[in-house]
Amino acid sequence: MSPNILRIAVPTPLARTFDYLAPSDAAALVPGLRVSVDFAGRRLTGVIDALASDSACPPEALKPVLAVLDDTPLLPPALLELARWAARYYQHPLGEVYAAMLPGALRHGRAAQDCITPGWRISAAGAQALAGGQLRASRQLTLLQTLAQAAGALDRATLRALHADYSAPLNALLKRGWVEEVAAAGPLRAVQAGPETNAEQQAAIDAVAAADGFGAFLLDGVTGSGKTEVYLRLIEATLARGRQALVLVPEIGLTPQLLARFRVRLSGRIAVLHSRLAAGERADDWLAAAEGRAEVVIGTRSAVFAPLARPGLIVVDEEHDASYKQQEGWRYSARDLAVVRARLERVPVLLGSATPSLETLANAQRGRYGWLKLTRRATGARAPQMELIDLRRQLLDEGLSRPLLQRVRTHLDAGGQVMLFLNRRGFAPALFCHACGWLAECPHCAARLTVHQRRRQLICHHCGHTQRLPHACPQCGAEELLGLGHGTERLEQALVRHFPDVGIARIDRDSTQRKGSLERLLDAVQCGDKRLLLGTQMLAKGHHFPAVTLVGIVDADQGLHSVDFRAAERLAQLVVQVAGRAGRAERPGSVVIQTHHPEHPLFATLLHADYARLAEALLAERRAAQLPPFAHQALLRAEDADAEAAQALLDQAAALADALAADGAVQCLGPVPAPMERRGGRWRMQLLFEAAQRSALHTLLERLLPEFTALPAARRVRWSLDVDPLDLY
Numbered sequence: 184m185s186p187n188i189l190r191i192a193v194p195t196p197l198a199r200t201f202d203y204l205a206p207s208d209a210a211a212l213v214p215g216l217r218v219s220v221d222f223a224g225r226r227l228t229g230v231i232d233a234l235a236s237d238s239a240c241p242p243e244a245l246k247p248v249l250a251v252l253d254d255t256p257l258l259p260p261a262l263l264e265l266a267r268w269a270a271r272y273y274q275h276p277l278g279e280v281y282a283a284m285l286p287g288a289l290r291h292g293r294a295a296q297d298c299i300t301p302g303w304r305i306s307a308a309g310a311q312a313l314a315g316g317q318l319r320a321s322r323q324l325t326l327l328q329t330l331a332q333a334a335g336a337l338d339r340a341t342l343r344a345l346h347a348d349y350s351a352p353l354n355a356l357l358k359r360g361w362v363e364e365v366a367a368a369g370p371l372r373a374v375q376a377g378p379e380t381n382a383e384q385q386a387a388i389d390a391v392a393a394a395d396g397f398g399a400f401l402l403d404g405v406t407g408s409g410k411t412e413v414y415l416r417l418i419e420a421t422l423a424r425g426r427q428a429l430v431l432v433p434e435i436g437l438t439p440q441l442l443a444r445f446r447v448r449l450s451g452r453i454a455v456l457h458s459r460l461a462a463g464e465r466a467d468d469w470l471a472a473a474e475g476r477a478e479v480v481i482g483t484r485s486a487v488f489a490p491l492a493r494p495g496l497i498v499v500d501e502e503h504d505a506s507y508k509q510q511e512g513w514r515y516s517a518r519d520l521a522v523v524r525a526r527l528e529r530v531p532v533l534l535g536s537a538t539p540s541l542e543t544l545a546n547a548q549r550g551r552y553g554w555l556k557l558t559r560r561a562t563g564a565r566a567p568q569m570e571l572i573d574l575r576r577q578l579l580d581e582g583l584s585r586p587l588l589q590r591v592r593t594h595l596d597a598g599g600q601v602m603l604f605l606n607r608r609g610f611a612p613a614l615f616c617h618a619c620g621w622l623a624e625c626p627h628c629a630a631r632l633t634v635h636q637r638r639r640q641l642i643c644h645h646c647g648h649t650q651r652l653p654h655a656c657p658q659c660g661a662e663e664l665l666g667l668g669h670g671t672e673r674l675e676q677a678l679v680r681h682f683p684d685v686g687i688a689r690i691d692r693d694s695t696q697r698k699g700s701l702e703r704l705l706d707a708v709q710c711g712d713k714r715l716l717l718g719t720q721m722l723a724k725g726h727h728f729p730a731v732t733l734v735g736i737v738d739a740d741q742g743l744h745s746v747d748f749r750a751a752e753r754l755a756q757l758v759v760q761v762a763g764r765a766g767r768a769e770r771p772g773s774v775v776i777q778t779h780h781p782e783h784p785l786f787a788t789l790l791h792a793d794y795a796r797l798a799e800a801l802l803a804e805r806r807a808a809q810l811p812p813f814a815h816q817a818l819l820r821a822e823d824a825d826a827e828a829a830q831a832l833l834d835q836a837a838a839l840a841d842a843l844a845a846d847g848a849v850q851c852l853g854p855v856p857a858p859m860e861r862r863g864g865r866w867r868m869q870l871l872f873e874a875a876q877r878s879a880l881h882t883l884l885e886r887l888l889p890e891f892t893a894l895p896a897a898r899r900v901r902w903s904l905d906v907d908p909l910d911l912y
């Protein structure tokens with residue numbers, strides 16, 4: 184009998200596929216095709232997971248699929264396999280995994296062809312106009328010149344990377360008939376050669392190039408050691424073999440600077456996948472990758488699912504970055520899935536960082552990953568000098584000590600640029616009353632509200648609650664409200680007072696919300712208009728500011744005394760990454776760290792040795808405490824407006840787990856209130872599973888989840904499972 188039953192993965196919370204009848208007129212049906220189905224009265228887009236000739240349902244109960252949406256599968260076999268692997272590993276419904284892999288437009292059933300957008304090239308009339316000097320210096324002129332230099336037509340993503348504001352001038356040029364639209368886009372013609380590689384770089388390149396099929400490598404290279412150059416060489420070699428390369432970068436690492444660097448070096452079409460792109464644009468680049476029209480795919484977290492017609496190499500830059508972990512819905516790690524995918528696709532994967540995660544270091548130490556080291560800065564610049572400033576008994580101005588201000592002055596006077604770094608936005612400033620001690624707290628969360636001077640508002644960064652900044656204390660009426668701690672805005676005001684004639688660029692989530700604002704700020708820094716930079720995590724990595732000679736970490740203490748066992752690792756990564764921004768060119772750099780705890784061993788190691796030594800010490804601590812990467816965790820969270828309901832659900836989960844894992848191979852800790860106990864009006868509880876052996880943990884989860892999901896309470900209370908949680912919040 185021919186297989187006329189389709190097992191369809193539908194995006195629902197139910198962790199199983201559903202059987203439908205194949206349409207009689209359908210041509211070749213294969214797994215990976217999208218179909219439209221009627222699911223409990225709703226029209227949903229699902230993916231064919233398998234074909235079968237029998238079903239547990241009686242034939243008359245089966246519904247036919249409403250439509251088959253693709254001629255060829257959007258997801259190639261390797262990605263289907265990855266999806267099935269991931270659904271098991273993360274215990275997440277396969278239908279939702281498939282849905283997460285597809286870009287928005289395709290997830291909702293749009294026809295693939297509708298998403299292909301054309302390219303643009305200069306017309307004969309345009310070439311004449313250019314030669315005849317008919318255009319004065321303008322954005323139209325520069326755009327036309329770019330198109331004149333291109334080998335073929337350029338697509339939207341390329342235009343965007345070269346000219347942030349391309350769309351108005353492009354429309355004007357189209358109207359004048361100087362530019363024409365064509366079906367397919369081609370690559371840039373002018374490709375620059377890179378610097379000659381040094382011995383360490385070459386050794387790393389050779390090692391990866393020698394991988395026959397799958398191979399995982401850690402590129403452990405100090406900041407400025409030329410890791411990007413290694414990626415570029417390996418990508419060039421991949422393209423030369425007619426293969427495609429996939430490059431993952433952190434959320435904030437996908438800068439115009441980075442794209443421009445790739446575009447001038449690589450001759451292929453570069454597809455850019457980023458969650459901030461419009462759905463249509465994203466689908467276009469996604470399809471270009473799937474059909475092999477794009478040779479290189481660069482993207483953030485979800486780009487790990489970009490289909491590749493001819494995969495050849497996967498690169499994960501800044502592999503330690505927290506943004507690779509999806510923090511809601513399906514909580515996957517793109518870094519970990521990149522390695523799994525590379526194995527399925529039989530291609531090498533390269534994880535690069537100056538501050539590798541302890542997980543990856545442990546894999547390198549165990550010999551699972553090849554360990555490639557770049558120990559020197561490629562430009563020959565010296566490693567920066569580090570210095571601690573003891574904040575105890577210091578007079579502070581918005582958190583700035585006098586010694587730090589003096590050093591800022593010295594470096595500015597010497598013509599350098601200075602970068603000041605705040606550990607975390609939202610940490611401060613809180614508002615409190617000097618008279619009675621009242622503290623502004625969120626009415627919905629166990630969290631302090633944050634003062635936003637410019638908007639004159641108090642904001643909760645956990646639930647988004649917003650209220651006007653009060654003039655007087657609501658408790659005692661005194662008008663002595665003070666900011667506690669320091670946010671980037673307060674710091675900026677203090678800096679304006681101290682350095683009135685120096686241009687200041689504040690880079691944080693607020694100042695870069697509008698499209699193009701980050702680019703403008705970075706430009707102003709690059710060209711020297713702004714010489715004092717002030718920012719949060721956004722400044723910490725990826726950027727290359729040659730003129731920065733001093734980096735100050737204003738408040739390092741937050742990482743020292745946290746309940747989170749990863750806080751020390753994060754602080755160390757931050758300090759090293761931030762320090763890596765200093766003195767990248769001819770001038771030597773200095774780093775000063777302000778702290779109330781200069782005696783803390785973490786600083787001693789950082790100051791006198793390096794990240795490698797510190798990571799070694801941290802790994803030893805983790806081993807002694809039996810914490811990841813020497814143990815494996817999964818966190819079951821529940822939240823509800825009714826605290827009892829959340830607790831009761833997790834109590835039931837704990838009872839089930841105890842019955843299933845009676846051999847003690849998995850520890851079940853809790854339920855306990857989450858560190859942030861209340862958020863958005865809901866009480867949050869959590870249950871932690873911990874095991875020395877990953878297999879024991881996964882065996883338990885595989886048995887537990889079906890039973891847990893079937894609990895009536897699990898339908899009423901909001902819950903989620905986080906396998907390999909990054910933070911226990």
Ligand SMILES: Nc1ncnc2c1ncn2[C@@H]1O[C@H](COP(=O)(O)OP(=O)(O)OP(=O)(O)O)[C@@H](O)[C@H]1O
Binds near residue numbers: 726763
């Ligand atoms: N072999 C080389 N010879 C000379 N200069 C080089 C070489 N390799 C890289 N560079 C230059 O060194 C600088 C730093 O290189 P790159 O940005 O690749 O380092 P990185 O390790 O990726 O840095 P980070 O991790 O700090 O962002 C760049 O200006 C790059 O052009």
Ligand SMILES: [Zn+2]
Binds near residue numbers: 630
């Ligand atoms: Zn809140």
